[in-house]
Amino acid sequence: MRILFIQPPPRQIQKEEIVVPPLGIAYLAAVLEKRGHKVSIIDGFAEGLDYNSLEERIKENSPDIVGITGMTPVIDNAFRTVKAARKHSKYIVMGGPHVSMVRKKIFDQSPAVDFAIQGEGESSIETLIEKIESGSDISEVPGLITRDFENPPACYIEKLDALPFPARHLLPNERYKYILSKGKVTTIFSSRGCPYQCTFCDKTVFGSKWRARSAGNVLEEIELVVRDYGIKSVVFYDDLFTVKKDRVVEICKGIIERNLDIEWKAEGRVNIVDEETLRWMKKAGCSMIAYGVESGNQKGLDYLNKGTKVEQIRRAFELTRKAGIKPMGYFVLGIPVETYEDEIGTIELAKEIKAAYAQFSVLSPTPGTKLYDDVVKMGWYREINAQNPMDKDLKRPAIINENWDEERLNKILREAHRRFYLSPWYVWQRLKEIKSAKEFFDKAGAGIKLIKWYMGR
Numbered sequence: 228m229r230i231l232f233i234q235p236p237p238r239q240i241q242k243e244e245i246v247v248p249p250l251g252i253a254y255l256a257a258v259l260e261k262r263g264h265k266v267s268i269i270d271g272f273a274e275g276l277d278y279n280s281l282e283e284r285i286k287e288n289s290p291d292i293v294g295i296t297g298m299t300p301v302i303d304n305a306f307r308t309v310k311a312a313r314k315h316s317k318y319i320v321m322g323g324p325h326v327s328m329v330r331k332k333i334f335d336q337s338p339a340v341d342f343a344i345q346g347e348g349e350s351s352i353e354t355l356i357e358k359i360e361s362g363s364d365i366s367e368v369p370g371l372i373t374r375d376f377e378n379p380p381a382c383y384i385e386k387l388d389a390l391p392f393p394a395r396h397l398l399p400n401e402r403y404k405y406i407l408s409k410g411k412v413t414t415i416f417s418s419r420g421c422p423y424q425c426t427f428c429d430k431t432v433f434g435s436k437w438r439a440r441s442a443g444n445v446l447e448e449i450e451l452v453v454r455d456y457g458i459k460s461v462v463f464y465d466d467l468f469t470v471k472k473d474r475v476v477e478i479c480k481g482i483i484e485r486n487l488d489i490e491w492k493a494e495g496r497v498n499i500v501d502e503e504t505l506r507w508m509k510k511a512g513c514s515m516i517a518y519g520v521e522s523g524n525q526k527g528l529d530y531l532n533k534g535t536k537v538e539q540i541r542r543a544f545e546l547t548r549k550a551g552i553k554p555m556g557y558f559v560l561g562i563p564v565e566t567y568e569d570e571i572g573t574i575e576l577a578k579e580i581k582a583a584y585a586q587f588s589v590l591s592p593t594p595g596t597k598l599y600d601d602v603v604k605m606g607w608y609r610e611i612n613a614q615n616p617m618d619k620d621l622k623r624p625a626i627i628n629e630n631w632d633e634e635r636l637n638k639i640l641r642e643a644h645r646r647f648y649l650s651p652w653y654v655w656q657r658l659k660e661i662k663s664a665k666e667f668f669d670k671a672g673a674g675i676k677l678i679k680w681y682m683g684r
Contacts, residue, residue, distance in 0.1 A: 228360055229265045231290035232256055233312070235297070235304035236271030236281055238619075244406040244673070245617070246273050247414045250464065251323065251348070252296050253393030258349045259356065261391055268397040271308070282311040290316050292356065296323035299593065300620040306337045313339045318359065322348045326372070327380070327431035328594040334374050343372040346380025346432060347419075349390060383434055387419065388444040392451060400456050406673075409490065410459025413452050417445045417478070421466035423496070425519070426532045426597040427559070427590060428466075437470050442477035446485060453487055461491040468493035469516075472504050479511035490514040492555075497543035498535045505550035515583065516547055517555040523576030524569050527562040531598075537576070544580035553583035559590040560643060561636045563607065563628045574643045578650060587643040589613045589636050591624040602626050613637050615644070616680040641681055648677055 232252040237243070249270060256266045267288050271281050285293065293316040297305030302325045312319055322344040326333050333343045342365075344351045351370035358365045365371060369381035384390065395413070405412045418439040421430065452458040469475055482489070492515040493508075500516075508516070520540050522528050528535055547554040556577055560570050577585045592599040592608060602608045610622035613636040625636060647653060661667050 228291040228356060229289065230256075230259055230267070230292045230294065230356065231285065231288045231312075231316070232266070232268045232294045232296070233281075233285075233308055234268070234270040234272050235295065235301070235308040236274075236276040236278060238301070238304060240275050240277065243272075244404070246402060246404050247412070247462065247464075248273075248393070248395065248398050248400070248403055249296060250393050250414055250416060252294065253395060253398060254390060255294065255322075255348055255352050256394040256397055257391040258353055260394060262353060262357075264356065266394065266397065268394070270399055270402075273399050273402040278307055278311050281308065282315070285312050285315045288315075292316060292318045292320060292359070294320045294322065294352065297321060297325040298323060299325045299328060300618065302336075303621060309337050309339050318342065320344060320352070320355070322352070324429060324432055328429070331372055331374075331377050333372070341373075344370045345372060346370045347384055348381075349384065350381045383420070383436060383438060385438060387438055387440045392448050395452070395456060405460065405462055405492075408460035408462065408492065411457050412460040412462065413456065413458050414462045414464045415445070415448055415452075416440075416464050417468065418465045418470070422470065423467070423534060424532055425521075425534075426530075426601070427592065429593050429595055430466075431595040433466065437467070439471065439474060442474055442481055445478055446481040446487075449482065449487055449489065450485060453489060459489060461489050463491065463493040465494060467496055469495045469499060469504065472499075472501070475504055476507045479507040479513075482511040488512070492517065494519075495543070495547075496535070497539045500543045500546060502546055502550070505546055505552060509550045509552050513552055515553040515555055517557060518543060518547075520556040520577070520580075520582075521559050522562060522565065522570075523573035524562075524565055527565045527569065527573070530562060530564045531559075540576070541580055544582065548581060554580070555584045556580070556582040556586070558585055558587050558643070560587055560639050561590045561613075561626055561631050563602070563626050563630060566630050567635060567639055570639050571642070571646075574646050577643075577647050578652065581656075582647075583656075585643075585647050586615070586617070587640060587647070588615050588618065589623055589625050589640060592626060593624060609633075611636065613640060615640060616677055644677060644681060648674075649681075 234249040293312040318341045320342045321340045326343045327345040355368045371378045419433040420437045422437045495516040544554045592602045607626045607628045609627045611625050611633040613623045
């Protein structure tokens with residue numbers, strides 16, 4: 228069968244600082260190619276397509292089945308893509324995190340969808356297409372959702388090494404970029420799932436059980452992207468890369484032994500970091516580790532069930548900087564048990580620990596999380612305008628209670644960016660790193676964009 232997967236275009240064409248390959252649909256494409264299907268991918272976001280151009284591309288492909296991925300903050304783009312594809316395909320299948328959150332409601336939100344798949348999609352899409360092709364009963368396809376029934380997700384894939392590498396040959400690889408990376412960039416999943424139980428974390432697709440590819444399998448993929456695609460920078464998109472120290476060190480040693488000249492970024496956790504692992508990561512080319520700090524107040528960390536201490540945050544950032552790796556921090560604002568003054572303390576902590584970069588976002592309760600269930604029960608759930616410069620939401624899910632309203636959330640969000648990014652210390656640190664005119668203009672452009680956002684323009 229002719230199968231076309233689509234990453235939806237953006238709402239409007241503009242310069243994007245982060246454009247990464249849609250690995251989810253690239254994995255599905257690789258699985259179906261192995262089964263002999265004719266598969267194509269349109270990455271409408273990377274290509275900056277408008278919806279008229281997208282529809283023309285769909286028509287040219289003349290697919291039997293169109294598969295569309297969708298994330299909640301930009302789900303409106305996915306629904307527009309469904310409309311563009313409807314008259315050019317017999318079946319439309321939708322998957323991705325949003326489907327796994329809303330499940331059967333997807334047909335109310337986008338009536339033109341024929342099928343939806345929740346959870347990990349590799350085995351589900353393969354089985355569904357085999358059933359459609361043979362005219363067989365589809366009622367037992369794992370993870371399949373129709374207007375008539377909803378099947379539980381497929382069992383999580385335990386042996387991730389058995390999956391083919393993502394079908395990067397179907398992607399516009401020259402168009403991918405990452406704001407903190409240099410040279411040609413790609414992303415890699417070396418594991419799926421996260422064993423920790425933070426209340427705000429959405430695990431509707433990959434779950435709580437951590438499942439890892441072997442170090443050898445990961446190294447084979449790194450070697451392939453370097454050799455075949457000229458990749459210079461890798462962003463590990465794992466929920467948490469550093470779960471198992473021995474595996475991390477084995478990957479690092481393999482990068483060194485194979486002379487793989489790359490820089491890379493990964494996600495870490497402040498309570499499972501140590502000097503030896505950091506030294507190996509640095510030797511192997513790791514340039515940045517991103518930590519989910521969330522809050523500088525213990526009561527906020529405890530509310531989110533982070534399982535971390537403020538002193539562990541300080542220690543992790545100190546050790547990371549000592550190893551020569553830039554530490555990045557994710558911070559959430561608008562935690563219901565914290566006051567405005569408490570969160571000024573979080574902003575000051577971001578400066579104290581000398582985060583190389585800080586991402587400040589309003590805490591968002593999303594369906595499928597414990598936080599969502601709790602705040603809905605308390606009557607605190609609202610959708611408001613409180614986005615940081617990188618957010619794509621039309622409306623941001625937020626928590627409104629006695630400590631926080633929309634005005635106060637926007638005030639703390641702007642104050643966080645002002646105090647951190649416009650502080651003399653931070654500006655000086657970034658200026659010292661500039662090694663070329665291009666870097667200067669890139670950083671200047673990012674600074675101007677931030678100031679315009681801050682000024683509300």
